[in-house]
Amino acid sequence: MKFRFQRKFLAIPYFIFLILFIVLPILFIIYYAFTDSNGFFTFDAVVDFFTSTNKLNVLLLSLMFAMLNTIICLVIGYPIAYILSNTKFNANAVIVMLFVMPMWINFVLRTWATRDVLTWIGLDGGTHPYLATMIGLIYNYLPFVILPLYNVMLKLDKSQIEAAMDLGCNRLQVFTKSIFPQSIPGVVSAAMMVFMPTMSSYVISDVLSEGQVVLFGNLIYLNFSNSQWNYGSFISLFMLALVAISMLISRNFTEKSTTNKKESSKW
């Protein structure tokens, strides 16, 4: 039989990639999460996680850090993005580049540098582990907030601001009724870019707090590096579930604020 090329063959490499690097690893994690060291099925890891105050504390702390980091980054990044989107202050987008440039430097390098700077100004991880970690996280994730917000705000039409004023808005109302609602998609995607990665980050907290602050990412790392494969796998699985949930929430959010009810069937 003669071989006939079909368009769907093009999908094969992607399919293989998907299986090898996404589906298989997840299956492995699920397998390890629910077996013991001898390979027998067990809920040990589940029970251990939910009964260990230590581990639950780490979860709580991570959630706190992630939430705080997201909020602070948004509070700092939003005005910056708004100002930068005004071409008067940001001719040729040069200043945006300044804010985004650190993203091109490997973040491990950056984190060590941050640690040196913090130590130099007296905020070393030994004495101020939480503050140092927080500063490091904000510094690291700020560009991820500025970029999506900046992109959304670039698209805002200046005449819409005038239209809002024309229809009776004062300066504050122009922001609350026109600018902010339109930038919500940017806010959501910025929050997504910060919240989950913060929870699972471990280099930043590890380096800056000198090992004193353990976040969710550290926990997974510690388990795996101590050959606690089963416990580590379950925590990873839990993390994965959190990611999925937050994606669902954020999708609902953007959908409500930007697209029409009738259009939502597209999703």
Added chain:
Amino acid sequence: MENENYIIELKNVSKIFEDDTVAVENFNFYVKKGEFVTFLGPSGCGKSTTLRMIAGFDFPSKGEILLNGKDISLLPPNKRPINMVFQKYALFPHLDVYENVAFGLRLKKIPVELKDKDGNPVLKINYKKIYEIKSDIRQVKRNKHLSNEEKEEKLTKLNEELNKALVTKEQAYTYKKLSNREIDEKVAKALKIVDLDSLEERDISTLSGGQQQRVAIARAIVNEPEILLLDEPLGALDLKMRKDMQIELKDMHTRLGITFIYVTHDQEEALTMSDTIVVMKDGVIQQIGKPKDIYDEPKNAFVADFIGESNIYNGTMLKDSTVRFLDHNFKCVDTFPLNEKVDVVVRPEDADITSVEDGMIKGKIVTKIFKGVNYQYTLMVGKNELIVKSTKDYPLDKEVGISIEPDLIHIMKKDFTTNIYTDAYINNKNQVVIDDKPFDCDITQLLPNSKLDEEGYLISKDGKHKYDLKDADVVAEVGIEKIEIVDDLNDPKVQAVGEIVDLVYKGDHYRIIVRTDSEEDFVLDTPYSYNFFDKVGIYIKPQDIKLRLKKEVKEYEI
């Protein structure tokens, strides 16, 4: 003169932007209640700027804007009973059609008179008003375009108001929002007016351009503004849609009874829709009038050229009611001084084609285009072109006669005959510097019968006096017919380079304005045709530059 019929008045309004662009210059005009007024002019002439000043997005640098007799020049847009329809609609993409239209209503606060228990009005000092007057005072103080006297006058007036407001108790108000039901009713009514009642819940991005335009109009009229401003609202629509919307807008205007101020650069649109047209050019009003008056009696060659097709010629007044152009003496109805150079405008439909014997002049048909109801002919009369519209069919190349009724010959004072440069000066090579460019000239004309010595000093007739004219300030004049255009910018002859920014055909030549980078204009006539924005060189013969010293020549004696 106050007139209660005037809803809005602009008095000596000028707008100068930070970069010193003069967008609007000394605007004076008024709009009657319920009128449909159109600003008409080419791109960049300041139409939008004027509209934005009425809306409150820009504040005038000079002059004042009165709404119902009250100065609103410095009032922010949200405090004006005026709404605008934007050129690109500027709808809110995060809201559906209903919410877009309801936007203004949701912000609206209806004042309710405050009464005490016994039903007597409550009187209070109006602190809001005091605050507003104070902010006006600050604005006036900061305005650097006002002269000291103007400032003084305004400040005295504002201070008077302030002192009065500080001591007078006024009726106090509380404010209440519109109820959902009221909003519902108003939105439904507005959407019905623009024919969109079935699309309430649609997302803005799913609407066609025409529908978006209607939403924009509904969003403005739902607030029941006293004035509706429309900045080229139909610019983005296709021709068919535009024609339909023109009729609908006009209809809406009649039904709503709101004053419409409309901006367009389409003369046909202006002629069909407006009660009054304001023709503008370079920030200056050229003519204000009813469409018919502007069409029939254009005030100058620019208006004639901009409003409809016209034949424009150079003419000379011979005696009262006789004007000479196209090598013929025509009877006319206007009176101008004897020998005055004038512009003569003849509309294509006003010239009649006759037999050669019956015509006042003769011409030959060189082109012919059928335009549906009539033919448009181009005739050569001597070396001039004449465009004529006629319903009769004539063959090409036919010799015909042409006659024009006296009252259809429109005669206008010539707008321009010489270029005058008032801040020119003489440099050390005895050249005159106009617009930073040196032009060779004859400086001996500054002193009769004088001559130059070897060192370049001016020597008087009797040889006794010697003058050094370096840096002397002069006024230079160059007749428009004396400036030559040089096409090759590398030609050593070229003295200045500029861009063609204006171009009007005048029968046998073009009137062109060449603007240099530093914004100096050279107005000239040329038989050759050029395009807008062509870069060209300028050359003026030394003997064609007329010079006049600003100070006495004595001042420069050495």
